[in-house]
Amino acid sequence: MNQFSKPPKTIPELISILEGKGIANANPSYSERVLQCIPYYKLSGYIKSTPEPIELFDVIKTYELDMEIRNAIFGLLAHYE
Numbered sequence: 001m002n003q004f005s006k007p008p009k010t011i012p013e014l015i016s017i018l019e020g021k022g023i024a025n026a027n028p029s030y031s032e033r034v035l036q037c038i039p040y041y042k043l044s045g046y047i048k049s050t051p052e053p054i055e056l057f058d059v060i061k062t063y064e065l066d067m068e069i070r071n072a073i074f075g076l077l078a079h080y081e
Helices: 011-020 028-037 040-048 056-080
Strands: none
Touching (some): 011 028, 011 040, 028 056, 040 056
16 A cells, blocks of 8 residues: 655645635635545646636636536547447
């Protein structure tokens, strides 16, 4: 079994990391719910590709749009296989 040297970050710690990167957090309870469902490291790619300053809500909307497009494309590909 793998032994990890770093303990996992808590949700408040992840939110403070996001704030340290210039991501505004308009709704803390929404941010907590989102980070419980979507891993921070999945969102980090979307954070890097957006101009600063930005709100976490905008990052989530970009992530959700990307997932919708990805699901539509894979659905079409599965239909033609």
